Every structure is written in C-alpha cells, then in structure tokens.
Amino acid sequence: NVIVIGSYVTDLMTLTPHLPKPGETVLGGPFQMGPGGKGANQATAAARSGSHVTYMTKLGTDIFGEQALQYFKNEGMNVDYIKQDPTEITGTAQIIVDQHSENSIAVALGACGKITKEDVYATEEKFKGSDIALVQFETSMEAIQTTIELASKHHVPLILNPAPYRDFPKELLTKVSYITPNEIEASELSGIKVIDELSARKAAERIYEMGIPHIIITMGKQGVYLYTGEGTGELIPAFSVHAIDTTGAGDAFSGGLAHSLAAGKELKESIRYANAVAALCVTKLGTAPAMPHKEQVEHFLKE
Ligand code: ADP
Numbered sequence: 001n002v003i004v005i006g007s008y009v010t011d012l013m014t015l016t017p018h019l020p021k022p023g024e025t026v027l028g029g030p031f032q033m034g035p036g037g038k039g040a041n042q043a044t045a046a047a048r049s050g051s052h053v054t055y056m057t058k059l060g061t062d063i064f065g066e067q068a069l070q071y072f073k074n075e076g077m078n079v080d081y082i083k084q085d086p087t088e089i090t091g092t093a094q095i096i097v098d099q100h101s102e103n104s105i106a107v108a109l110g111a112c113g114k115i116t117k118e119d120v121y122a123t124e125e126k127f128k129g130s131d132i133a134l135v136q137f138e139t140s141m142e143a144i145q146t147t148i149e150l151a152s153k154h155h156v157p158l159i160l161n162p163a164p165y166r167d168f169p170k171e172l173l174t175k176v177s178y179i180t181p182n183e184i185e186a187s188e189l190s191g192i193k194v195i196d197e198l199s200a201r202k203a204a205e206r207i208y209e210m211g212i213p214h215i216i217i218t219m220g221k222q223g224v225y226l227y228t229g230e231g232t233g234e235l236i237p238a239f240s241v242h243a244i245d246t247t248g249a250g251d252a253f254s255g256g257l258a259h260s261l262a263a264g265k266e267l268k269e270s271i272r273y274a275n276a277v278a279a280l281c282v283t284k285l286g287t288a289p290a291m292p293h294k295e296q297v298e299h300f301l302k303e
Pocket of ligand 1: 163182183217218219220221223224238239240241243246247248249250251253274275276278279282
C-alpha cells in the first residue's frame with residue numbers, strides 16, 4: 001500500500017523543431033493532452049506496477065478536473081480523498097518538447113497548489129495501513145509538511161522527491177527516510193554542483209548529514225548515485241534505451257521505487273526496478289500515460 005499526496009495537472013504537450021526563444025512562435029506538432037503533475041505521475045507509476053495506491057490531490061470542478069477523476073478511477077487508484085474546489089482551476093502544464101527531447105514547461109498548479117493541512121489530515125486513517133508515503137515539492141508547503149509529519153507519526157517510511165526545488169524548513173529532513181533529487185535538486189540542496197560521480201558523492205554526504213538515511217540522486221542516463229552513510233556510496237547504472245521524451249523520468253523512478261519498497265524489496269533491488277520503470281517511461285511520449293505496466297517492467301528486466 002502506497003499513499004501519494006501531490007499535484008495533478010493536465011499536460012498540454014506540443015512537439016516542436018526547437019524550443020521557442022523569448023518572443024518567438026514555433027510551429028510544431030503533434031499535440032497531446034493527458035494527465036500529469038508529479039504527484040499523479042508518481043501515483044500512476046506505482047499503481048501500474050501493482051501497488052494499491054491512495055492518491056490525494058485537489059482538483060477544480062472544471063472539465064479537466066472531471067477527466068482527471070475518471071482517469072484515476074480507471075487506473076484503479078483509491079480516489080476517496082481527492083478534493084474538488086469549485087473556486088479553483090484544475091492545474092495545467094504547457095509542455096514543449098524539441099527534437100532532442102529537451103523540454104520547457106510552464107505550470108499553473110491551480111487547486112493542487114492549495115492543498116491544506118486539513119485536507120492532508122483527512123487521510124490520516126490511510127497512513128496507518130500504508131507501507132510507503134510519497135510526496136513532492138509541487139504543492140503547498142503546508143501539505144508537504146503535514147504529509148511528512150503524519151508519515152513520521154505513524155512510522156510509515158517516506159520518500160521525498162524534492163522537485164521542483166524550493167526553499168523549505170530543513171528540520172523536516174530528519175523525518176524523511178528516502179530522498180530522490182535529480183542533479184539540479186541535489187545541487188540546490190547541498191550547495192555542491194552535481195555533474196559526475198565524485199560531485200554526487202560529496203553532495204550525497206552533505207545531504208546525509210542533514211538527517212536522511214538514504215540518499216538517491218538520479219542522474220539521467222548516467223543512472224543513480226546511492227549513499228547510505230556506509231563507505232563511499234555507489235553509482236547504479238541506468239538502462240540503455242532510445243529516449244524519445246524524458247519528461248516524467250524522475251516521477252517514474254520515484255513511483256517505481258515506492259512500489260518496490262512497499263512490496264518489501266531491498267533498496268538496491270528497488271533502485272534497479274525504478275531504473276527500469278524510468279527507462280521504459282523515456283521511450284514514450286507524455287508523462288502519466290508513459291508509465292509502464294508491471295508486465296512490461298518484468299519483461300524488460302528479464303531481457
Ligand atoms: P528528472 O526527470 O527528475 O530530471 P533524471 O533525468 O535524473 O530525473 O531521470 C530519472 C531516472 O530516469 C534516471 O535515474 C534513470 O533511471 C532514468 N532515465 C532518465 N533519462 C534516461 C535515459 N536517457 N535513458 C535511460 N534511463 C533514463
């Protein structure tokens with residue numbers, strides 16, 4: 001059982017020959033619309049891997065919100081705690097992806113940026129039966145803080161995906177079990193620019209000192225740097241695939257990791273599983289719809 005608190009946004013994605021410069025209009029296509037947002041992407045990745053997922057977010061009552069609710073139900077998630085606020089819009093993300101699969105993204109969080117302490121407390125009962133809790137930085141700080149406190153209160157190991165990076169009360173980190181920053185977020189968090197294995201090690205040591213026992217820095221196609229305070233840490237390689245669209249890779253990773261840890265697997269085995277989920281995700285266009293199903297991941301891991 002996995003509980004995810006986080007964002008939902010409708011992705012509006014256009015492929016273009018290059019990313020538009022300020023003031024420039026670029027003609028592109030195709031266009032794709034679908035569910036996204038870090039919370040929803042991670043919840044989808046975990047659910048498709050076979051976890052029972054309780055997902056809490058906040059939507060508007062507009063057409064995007066109604067579509068989102070239907071989507072979560074179709075994915076088999078528990079939607080009992082999702083709130084709809086008629087005074088807010090459902091979040092949107094306008095994504096542009098170029099030929100090299102680089103992207104530019106503008107997000108309007110709308111309702112999911114306004115998740116309150118009370119909204120999170122309403123899920124407390126569900127924390128009690130959860131194996132892993134998962135939260136990102138793409139919602140209100142009070143929602144993030146309350147999630148971390150509830151997980152700690154009920155002794156549920158929590159994965160913090162500190163994305164997109166923002167300032168936050170550092171004492172929260174002492175209640176976090178696993179952190180999954182990418183290179184940029186690890187650099188922001190540690191003050192050490194992460195570009196390779198050596199700098200990842202230094203950054204991981206610094207983050208470890210902040211009170212988190214498991215540091216997992218995702219480094220794109222290089223793989224993942226794992227540090228747990230013993231020895232020097234290690235670089236666990238990514239799988240080699242032909243990447244089409246890397247949006248959602250980090251979300252696939254965190255969702256896959258949550259699933260595998262919740263299923264009781266060892267950390268390194270879970271990282272390998274999460275790497276496979278993320279590798280399959282980057283071979284497809286889109287975010288939540290690009291998350292692979294359990295059978296695909298298992299087949300990929302056997303190859
Ligand atoms: P983010 O999407 O948050 O920037 P990363 O780029 O670090 O995160 O990617 C997260 C994970 O996705 C990586 O650790 C790796 O497992 C996988 N991944 C990302 N890009 C690729 C790629 N080109 N090929 C294979 N795996 C990839």
